[in-house]
Amino acid sequence: RAAAPAAPVKHNEGRILAVPAARQLARELNVDLAYVPGSGPNGRIRVADVLAFSQQATQAPAAAPA
Amino acid sequence: MTKSYDFDVLVIGAGPGGYHAAIRAAQLGLKTACVEREAVGGVCLNWGCIPTKALLHAGEMVHESKQAADFGLTFSGTSLNIGKLNGWKEGIVKKLTGGVSGLFKANKVTLLTGQASFVDDHTVKVGDQTHTAANIIIATGSEPATLPGITVDQQVIVDSTGALNVPDPIPGRMLCIGGGVIGFEFAHIYNNLGSDVKVIEFLPTVIPGADTDAVAAFRKSMEKQGIKVATQTKANRAEKKADGVHVELEDVKTGAKTVEVYDRVLVAIGRRPRTDGLNPEKAGVTVTDRGFIPADRKQRTNVPHIYAIGDVASNPMLAHKAMKEGLVAAEVIAGKPAEQDAVAIPGVVYTSPELAWVGLTEAEAKEKGYEVKTGNFPFAASGRAMTLQSTDGFVKMIVEKDTDLLLGVHIVGPHASDMLGEAGLALEMAATATDIALTIHAHPTLGESVLEAAEAVHKQAIHIVNR
Amino acid sequence: MTKSYDFDVLVIGAGPGGYHAAIRAAQLGLKTACVEREAVGGVCLNWGCIPTKALLHAGEMVHESKQAADFGLTFSGTSLNIGKLNGWKEGIVKKLTGGVSGLFKANKVTLLTGQASFVDDHTVKVGDQTHTAANIIIATGSEPATLPGITVDQQVIVDSTGALNVPDPIPGRMLCIGGGVIGFEFAHIYNNLGSDVKVIEFLPTVIPGADTDAVAAFRKSMEKQGIKVATQTKANRAEKKADGVHVELEDVKTGAKTVEVYDRVLVAIGRRPRTDGLNPEKAGVTVTDRGFIPADRKQRTNVPHIYAIGDVASNPMLAHKAMKEGLVAAEVIAGKPAEQDAVAIPGVVYTSPELAWVGLTEAEAKEKGYEVKTGNFPFAASGRAMTLQSTDGFVKMIVEKDTDLLLGVHIVGPHASDMLGEAGLALEMAATATDIALTIHAHPTLGESVLEAAEAVHKQAIHIVNR
Ligand SMILES: Cc1cc2nc3c(=O)[nH]c(=O)nc-3n(C[C@H](O)[C@H](O)[C@H](O)COP(=O)(O)OP(=O)(O)OC[C@H]3O[C@@H](n4cnc5c(N)ncnc54)[C@H](O)[C@@H]3O)c2cc1C
Ligand SMILES: Cc1cc2nc3c(=O)[nH]c(=O)nc-3n(C[C@H](O)[C@H](O)[C@H](O)COP(=O)(O)OP(=O)(O)OC[C@H]3O[C@@H](n4cnc5c(N)ncnc54)[C@H](O)[C@@H]3O)c2cc1C
Numbered sequence A: 001r002a003a004a005p006a007a008p009v010k011h012n013e014g015r016i017l018a019v020p021a022a023r024q025l026a027r028e029l030n031v032d033l034a035y036v037p038g039s040g041p042n043g044r045i046r047v048a049d050v051l052a053f054s055q056q057a058t059q060a061p062a063a064a065p066a
Numbered sequence B, C: 001m002t003k004s005y006d007f008d009v010l011v012i013g014a015g016p017g018g019y020h021a022a023i024r025a026a027q028l029g030l031k032t033a034c035v036e037r038e039a040v041g042g043v044c045l046n047w048g049c050i051p052t053k054a055l056l057h058a059g060e061m062v063h064e065s066k067q068a069a070d071f072g073l074t075f076s077g078t079s080l081n082i083g084k085l086n087g088w089k090e091g092i093v094k095k096l097t098g099g100v101s102g103l104f105k106a107n108k109v110t111l112l113t114g115q116a117s118f119v120d121d122h123t124v125k126v127g128d129q130t131h132t133a134a135n136i137i138i139a140t141g142s143e144p145a146t147l148p149g150i151t152v153d154q155q156v157i158v159d160s161t162g163a164l165n166v167p168d169p170i171p172g173r174m175l176c177i178g179g180g181v182i183g184f185e186f187a188h189i190y191n192n193l194g195s196d197v198k199v200i201e202f203l204p205t206v207i208p209g210a211d212t213d214a215v216a217a218f219r220k221s222m223e224k225q226g227i228k229v230a231t232q233t234k235a236n237r238a239e240k241k242a243d244g245v246h247v248e249l250e251d252v253k254t255g256a257k258t259v260e261v262y263d264r265v266l267v268a269i270g271r272r273p274r275t276d277g278l279n280p281e282k283a284g285v286t287v288t289d290r291g292f293i294p295a296d297r298k299q300r301t302n303v304p305h306i307y308a309i310g311d312v313a314s315n316p317m318l319a320h321k322a323m324k325e326g327l328v329a330a331e332v333i334a335g336k337p338a339e340q341d342a343v344a345i346p347g348v349v350y351t352s353p354e355l356a357w358v359g360l361t362e363a364e365a366k367e368k369g370y371e372v373k374t375g376n377f378p379f380a381a382s383g384r385a386m387t388l389q390s391t392d393g394f395v396k397m398i399v400e401k402d403t404d405l406l407l408g409v410h411i412v413g414p415h416a417s418d419m420l421g422e423a424g425l426a427l428e429m430a431a432t433a434t435d436i437a438l439t440i441h442a443h444p445t446l447g448e449s450v451l452e453a454a455e456a457v458h459k460q461a462i463h464i465v466n467r
Helices: A020-028 A048-063 B016-027 B040-047 B049-071 B082-106 B179-192 B212-224 B318-335 B360-367 B381-388 B416-426 B433-438 B448-455 C016-027 C043-049 C050-073 C082-106 C182-192 C214-225 C319-333 C361-369 C383-387 C418-428 C433-438 C448-459
Strands: B007-012 B030-037 B073-074 B109-113 B116-120 B123-126 B129-138 B142-144 B173-177 B197-199 B228-230 B234-239 B243-253 B255-261 B263-267 B271-273 B305-308 B346-349 B356-358 B373-379 B396-398 B405-415 C006-012 C032-036 C076-079 C109-113 C116-120 C124-125 C129-138 C140-143 C173-177 C194-198 C228-230 C233-241 C244-251 C256-264 C264-266 C271-273 C305-307 C347-349 C353-361 C371-378 C395-399 C406-413
Touching: A020 A048, B007 B016, B007 B318, B016 B030, B016 B040, B016 B082, B016 B109, B030 B373, B040 B049, B040 B082, B049 B073, B049 B082, B049 B179, B049 C050, B049 C082, B049 C383, B073 C050, B073 C271, B082 B212, B082 C050, B082 C082, B082 C383, B129 B243, B129 B318, B142 B179, B142 B381, B173 B179, B173 B243, B173 B255, B179 B197, B179 B212, B179 B263, B179 B346, B197 B234, B212 B228, B212 B356, B212 B360, B212 B396, B212 B405, B234 C116, B243 B263, B305 B318, B318 C244, B346 B416, B356 B416, B360 B373, B360 B396, B360 B405, B360 B416, B373 B448, B381 C082, B396 B433, B396 B448, B405 B416, B405 B448, B416 B433, B416 B448, B416 C418, B416 C433, B433 B448, B433 C418, C006 C016, C006 C319, C016 C043, C016 C082, C016 C109, C043 C050, C050 C076, C050 C082, C050 C182, C050 C383, C050 C418, C129 C319, C173 C182, C173 C256, C182 C214, C182 C264, C182 C347, C214 C353, C214 C361, C214 C406, C233 C433, C244 C264, C305 C319, C347 C418, C353 C418, C361 C371, C361 C395, C361 C406, C371 C448, C395 C433, C395 C448, C406 C418, C406 C448, C418 C433, C418 C448, C433 C448
Parallel strands: B007 B030, B007 B129, B030 B109, B129 B305, B173 B197, B173 B263, B197 B228, C006 C032, C006 C129, C032 C109, C129 C305, C173 C194, C173 C264, C194 C228
Antiparallel strands: B073 C076, B116 B123, B123 B129, B142 B271, B234 B243, B243 B255, B346 B356, B356 B405, B373 B396, B396 B405, C116 C124, C124 C129, C140 C271, C233 C244, C244 C256, C347 C353, C353 C406, C371 C395, C395 C406
């Protein structure tokens, strides 16, 4: 069996800084913002960050050897 | 198999919460009805936000017509036709409530007229008809709280609804019981229209919940304009006599009692959620001791297909909160990823100067454990404010010390409510004081004072000496 | 070894660009001087932004005092003391320019009075004294452009400076040559004060550069208020005669000429950079054919320790651009990472309704290759605008189709300039229409119309029918 995928990294604790559209998109894509690295100042999360995170998350299993 | 209902969504109450919910639900393709027993538009359009702002504008114009003497414009033979004033105000209300009815039609929302009461968790009775719905949104709003010992007759002892009807002649002596937003808006209206106005407040501060510095500047400006203010004072009793209403006032600290005589008394001590005749228990919906129907961030009550929004759901009892929650409920029902996740809900007192704020007060921020920096910029240093003859007040910005993240903005000044747009967006976008300071603000605008307050946080405001 | 200079920074010109540069340089610990030959505050405080806004407010009050009849407030007699009006306006200017002088002192900026001219790239002569500086900031501003065939006498044929002095009596017939921001602000002032005003513009549109839809609504509102507007029209000649100034107007399309007679003529056809007596060539500083001193994003001219900011550096000739560039130049000199990297520079016409915008117009966005969506929300549907008796205009939002990113906001309406705060921050923060739509905006405010325009982009505005 392949090695278990690396445990997700929690990037944000407490107050999560995300713009309104990113918060909405995260709910739509079922993404937990606590795990999304924000590219803005203070780790602010933008729409693109949520998209990138969710793409990575869906690609990760496929990339892992069977 | 899914059961079939008359409607996908049935909204109870056509106030701002309810009509926003109904219109958004319809926009999203849901078959929607909205029940209203009194007047489309609810408290906000009929007896709240809108008619008060109309009267505030009128009062403000009386004031500005006097102030115009400063630049050489004087008027003689001033006359105010009270009938016309009330009519103008009602005309605006009619235009807006008619607008909402029109929007219901255009969006194909079925308006059901009458008192709604639950039969079961999918069935609501309106008059002698019953209607079923897959989802129900409770948006029944709130009503004025009453004061034992003081009976509202809507003539000389009024609540906010009665106070909207400006009497002819304007009352000579007026007492506002309650120094909150509503109390002060009416105090300001009647003061400008010529009444001798006093505001009493039970708590040690007026506009409880607003930032202490902002409230101090606000109170000072109100007093400068002639409104008397007494805090830690309560009204025990009011008795109508030939020479006016005799009100027994009590100093809460000393217990000392005095009787004062007024021509009109306004009771504006708060509002309470309204569920009379609704029978929510028939649907199994929880109601708290204080009468609220609690809801989660998706506006769901304890019964998952029944939602509660607006004043009936929770404080603060504000129209824009009701609107937001209405949209959230409708979108959740339509399967959208909506949530009431607002970072902050703005508050405004529409006097002149206005008091407006969004986000944490300095005290709240400290209570929550933030280390804060603040920046203040007075309108006395604003060129635009000078040209508008309105230099009382300031912008106060509260920022987290290490991160520079904006926590709250508190404004006393001209058009303060207009400046909340930027402040509110800044909070939602997790902006820093630096973001605001680096953004070009048009000159000469009042908004520059927001920029200067942000600069003041860093001790780099230009138009004041930073200390 | 570094050479030693009298000052770390010497700023030439104490207009908004120059005084911002000087104060920020001093705040950052640099030994700073500022040279001014005429009046601290420059065009903006003395003959531009501020006095116009004072007169606009006064004119607006005349207008509002008439409009007050709608709600029953009437006056039998109105009188305007022109001397007092001019005095009030000058009082505000004095307070502000005195304020800047005070800020110079408090921040330890040395004010040098007189004409500055370069001796070499580190030496400037002021009167008969020379001063050396490690860095020099050129902030000499701009002056009114002149029109061949029309000689300004500042009495009956005036430029913007002469127009600030309101004559007694108010001119009966007035012509504004130039339908830009300045032309319309004066047209609006004099129209409200009682003149019969016509604006002519050479180009096919007034307020060139602003969004076409916004300009159309703006022009319509101005015409409704009685201002006559003629585009594609130029003034060839003006001759003073006993019965007034005879102006030859030419229809640019047909070449047809007519002569019209006016009591006062304003020439407001634009402004040009000002470097008279400065001798920049002695410092090796490049000046363009059109008289600008070009600068890079760090405000550096071709000579790296000499900076140019404000009107003398580039268009748009606006005070807030000058201020920003002043701060950038000072910070760059102090070794800070500053840059003039503004996403957008707002523009405002302070008439009533105001026309205000920030970011790309629809045409500009398309030219740049963006696929756009737009959203419009009319103030006729805004409760707050109704209570302010000002429902002309709308908010128009321009958004990139795929990304929902905000590209521009164009507002015609009451307090439009106040709403730029949110729009400008949104652009700088790279906000989307969704970000704005999800942000709670206080009710009832004008700012809600910005939210509704954002919702309209998605065909989900509440208070209009979305098509
Ligand atoms: C004087 C005054 C000024 C105010 N000014 C402002 C302001 O400037 N800004 C602001 O944000 N807020 C203001 N408010 C508060 C604002 O009016 C409320 O927050 C807002 O109206 C709440 O909206 P809602 O939709 O929750 O309820 P409501 O507006 O109270 O509407 C509820 C509706 O439901 C109907 N209803 C109730 N029960 C039933 C039933 N069983 N069957 C059928 N219909 C029913 C009622 O008739 C009513 O029309 C003001 C309030 C007052 C009194
Ligand atoms: C009627 C009018 C209304 C306007 N309204 C607005 C508005 O509402 N908003 C807005 O943003 N802009 C407005 N403007 C434009 C605004 O005034 C200018 O953009 C702004 O003043 C430019 O600032 P500045 O610092 O570059 O130059 P200026 O303000 O022109 O200042 C330059 C200063 O340098 C001095 N100077 C020049 N040469 C020398 C020298 N050789 N030695 C010493 N001193 C020298 C001058 O005396 C002057 O004080 C308006 C302009 C006018 C005319």
